Amino acid sequence: MTPLISVIIPTYHRPELLRKCLDALAMQTLSPEQFEILVVDDGDQPQTALAVRKAMQETGLAIRYLAQPERRGPAAARNRGWRVAIGALIAFTDDDCVPDPNWLSAGLAGFNGGSSVLTGQLTMPLPENPTAHERTTALLEKAEFMTANLFCRRSVLEEVGGFDEAFDSPWREDRELQFKLLRIGVPITPWPTALIVHPMRPAPWYASLRDERKSRYDALLYRKHPDLFRQRIPTYSTLVRRHYLTVSAAMVSVMAALAGQGTMVSAGVTCWLLLTIMLVVDQLSGQRLSWKAMGHALVVGIATPFLAVYWRLYGAVKYRALYL
Known part of the structure; x- marks a missing residue:
């Protein structure tokens, strides 16, 4: 049959x-x-x-x-x-x-x-x-x-x-x-x-960091179907802007330090620190607090913006899509 x-x-x-x-x-x-x-x-x-x-x-x-x-x-x-x-x-x-x-x-x-x-x-x-x-x-x-x-x-x-x-x-x-x-x-x-x-x-506790690499395929999907992508794929624009701002604040701090601009260093570090704390708090939301959980949340909170921005830019370049 x-x-x-x-x-x-x-x-x-x-x-x-x-x-x-x-x-x-x-x-x-x-x-x-x-x-x-x-x-x-x-x-x-x-x-x-x-x-x-x-x-x-x-x-x-x-x-x-x-x-x-x-x-x-x-x-x-x-x-x-x-x-x-x-x-x-x-x-x-x-x-x-x-x-x-x-x-x-x-x-x-x-x-x-x-x-x-x-x-x-x-x-x-x-x-x-x-x-x-x-x-x-x-x-x-x-x-x-x-x-x-x-x-x-x-x-x-x-x-x-x-x-x-x-x-x-x-x-x-x-x-x-x-x-x-x-x-x-x-x-x-x-x-x-x-x-x-x-x-x-x-x-594993670092699973969300590992999964950031998937976002490169968003650029490919956007290139192939830009109109449907905008209509049906959540952009999480607020979170994405926070990631870019976090990375930018870190870069400004480094460049200001190299240029000897103490005031700019302080402003950049303060901005980066506040945004990172927000991410750490998000990671800990709903969990039982422990030193291990707080340590993992800290690492994830620090690393996530850099990985998120890297993989979005990687996808944009690889697939030649204006998706930032």
Whole structure:
């Protein structure tokens, strides 16, 4: 029997999480004969291949394992998956997600109602004492378009060419697909009955600093779709201005010190210090205070403006976009 739906899961070095996702798919109320699963391993990792084989043996699911010869990012992995899929309907999720038992049945009902693209509901339960990074990550629940819970007709993906593989890290590749769909007039239907839980994964205290590099892809998305970017992507303009002002104050202080201008040094340091304290306070908001938490917040508060400005300028230069 030809499957109706093909589920595409990109993965990278997370076999334990992937197995939880596959186990959840084994619990689907939709008959197993009606769907297939394609796992695209962007890390070509033996442990991931083993996890897939065990899942096939223990659940009886129809799973195909595809190893990428080199790491190219989730956009390329998803493209490879849907292009070799059998189903006329494509469902996307991620290896760290846990689909509800009715997820595929709900998606199929949406297609039967005439939709071409469906975006399901994502929930991200927060821990009791969330960090600033966790609170920011949980905003994904409110995203209007996400590949962690997305259904598309294969014909629509073929029409727009799938994902843009220039987005070779997990950031903005989903919104770029959304913008291409909007440009050709494909309706995107919210479908809250298609539910996926995205557990909050433990992250190191410096995770927000590491994630600043993702912002370079904002410049690429802006260059490709400037009008839709301005309409639909939050700019956080106040925070961005604070970052630029913080970096500028630090630079003024250094240059004034080299020029022997004591008054300018004092003014620059005072401005930098006040802005940095604001960032540190933001980092500590809602957390239990401890020396470790305060130390981490201090490092993040000092480093964030410099990294944020660097990666925004890097993206603007690399992608030749006037996005500052």
